[in-house]
Amino acid sequence: MSTEKATGQPPHPALLIPGPIELDDDVVQSMSHYAESHVGAPFCNTFGETLSMLRKLFQTTSPQSQPFVIAGSGTLGWDMVAANVVEPGDEVLVLHTGYFADSFADCFETYGIKATQLKAPVGDRPQLPEIEKALTSKKYKALTVTHVDTSTGVLSHLQSLSELLARVSPSTLFIVDGVCSVGCEELHFDNLRIDVCLTASQKAIGCAPGLSIVMCSGRAMESFHNRKSPPGSYYGSFVNWLPIMQNYEAKKPSYFATPPTQLVHTLHATLTQVLSRPLSERFEQHKKMSQKVKKAVADLGLEQVASKPENQANGMTAMYLPEGLTPPEILTSLVKKGVVFAGGLHREIASKYIRFGHMGVSVMDEGRGDIERAIEALREGLAEVQREKGDKS
């Protein structure tokens, strides 16, 4: 039931949480890289190629777009937005579809930016008419949306938000938290007129955790350049990082803070794999496998947290447990079957649901059989736990 047969990695339970995710063998191997100078030609080449590949991953061809890759995690991307792209006194509108909007709003407040949240019932998302009303009632410097909220599995629709912004508030920056979507959901940075998309290495891209990845539009960089006050972060300051990223992309050495050389190699290996096939195929495969999972979940009589089909993410499924079963009971049973799922994260419903991540190599490499085995384990695990509880009562 573990991944032992499918991969060259030592036996271990299949990691099917919504990030970190299972890694491809080549990706795992790429991590054990010998020590290299962060300013030597070999590493400058690797980092330069990695930054160029990120442009392809985000589907941006505008030379004004600016990628950043920094030791950290997805969360650091919020700091980078709040400390560089907007300024103290600015107002931002945060669309809330779960846990991660609350945190992003907290982050804005840390840097003196007023964050107004637009909430929806758990499992749903704010609707266009109310977003339009909010956007026209006040001048917002930025609108943020969590593309996939990992606490609920709710998918937001970037296309309609982009169109709404163009129509009613074209000067508002469009900021996308793509931590749980980049690499598994269709996301065309230029066509969607996104100004910042931030993500992390450990989710649908299929890399190890430890990297904050941010793509900025020319307009976002202009907003940074036009700041009246200096950035509110030192480690996350674009003043410090912009010349470094530009130099690395030009394969030239420079130093602000030491980059994690091995993880950059791993990201390089991951992006090389991801980009070896058309991205559209990758998104289609995630949709197909997601449909399979969602059908299995429905067949088990379980309800999804994301309540409407059009709100449901393609890289994860959050599902309510049958009445009387708790997350620890079912998660423990799954681990015994070699499958790791995640517990709940949304405070209001945390004790009632579990999360199944289906992203990256587990989805793309059907030969591994990860998804089938996980569905089977879920079926058996639910039956067993229910039987045991029945026996006891």
Next chain:
Amino acid sequence: MSTEKATGQPPHPALLIPGPIELDDDVVQSMSHYAESHVGAPFCNTFGETLSMLRKLFQTTSPQSQPFVIAGSGTLGWDMVAANVVEPGDEVLVLHTGYFADSFADCFETYGIKATQLKAPVGDRPQLPEIEKALTSKKYKALTVTHVDTSTGVLSHLQSLSELLARVSPSTLFIVDGVCSVGCEELHFDNLRIDVCLTASQKAIGCAPGLSIVMCSGRAMESFHNRKSPPGSYYGSFVNWLPIMQNYEAKKPSYFATPPTQLVHTLHATLTQVLSRPLSERFEQHKKMSQKVKKAVADLGLEQVASKPENQANGMTAMYLPEGLTPPEILTSLVKKGVVFAGGLHREIASKYIRFGHMGVSVMDEGRGDIERAIEALREGLAEVQREKGDKS
């Protein structure tokens, strides 16, 4: 001339810059770890043990001491100090022995803290009488010192600073930038009454880059708890990280931002090695090999940037080049001989000197022969470049 024979790693030039440094084979292997849940029991155990081992590395037994390990780099440790331990309006005294004090001072200013620098001529360090004068002229919330300034190889004396503080300004927090010293210079956190020591994974500890490591005293944590304003950073906030670190050390799961699971394994592997022998042996061995390097440098007629023997670090040597030779010329020649040294970093003298890092496995495992080969390469490289230049002129 490469490390090909000495280690099981693929052939590559020996990395002898003052960080990142050469890695032990087991450490390199530990990086290619399969994906794991950041909240699963196996990883909680690994992270918990790692935090406990850090207490041993810093030689602190006080239960009030608090370690932090976060995806980032040494620089992030500055943000953590400036955003948590001191507050806007506080004044800090920054002892300047090179490049890194300027940057730490910049970081303080970013968070609204007034940083006053006490400078010394290049290659020297501020003297106790002037530090005493500064400390008694004004109420400083904190004194910071770069234990080893990596741009000059200047070593500061923590013992005398600690005694001075106890005598003239006992309420001033003692903050040590140990990025280039923890793991190669004697540093007893409790005995020296250090309040914060920050470091990074990629130097004398011998791990891969990508981790910010901070140890705080009970007094530093009290200063954090008594803040009147919230921390100035979100990603680097102790409010966010303190419960997480406490939980991990108790081997319990919790989440603020995803830790770099593979790098934590690597740090675990590194610390296990470092702590397998008495730390005093490690420091002695670094001293011994440093003496060997410094004697060879003197025999070559080269002068050290750190001008007095008592100012000279044991993990690196910064040396002026002979008149007429440039860093790129000699560095290129060294790379051809399979050895990577670093160029200059201190702005005032950058074009005149190079840096040789002698830390970690290259020093501890004499069987690798890294240091001997580097000295030999330096001797030959200097002679060759001088000969070529002579031929041309």
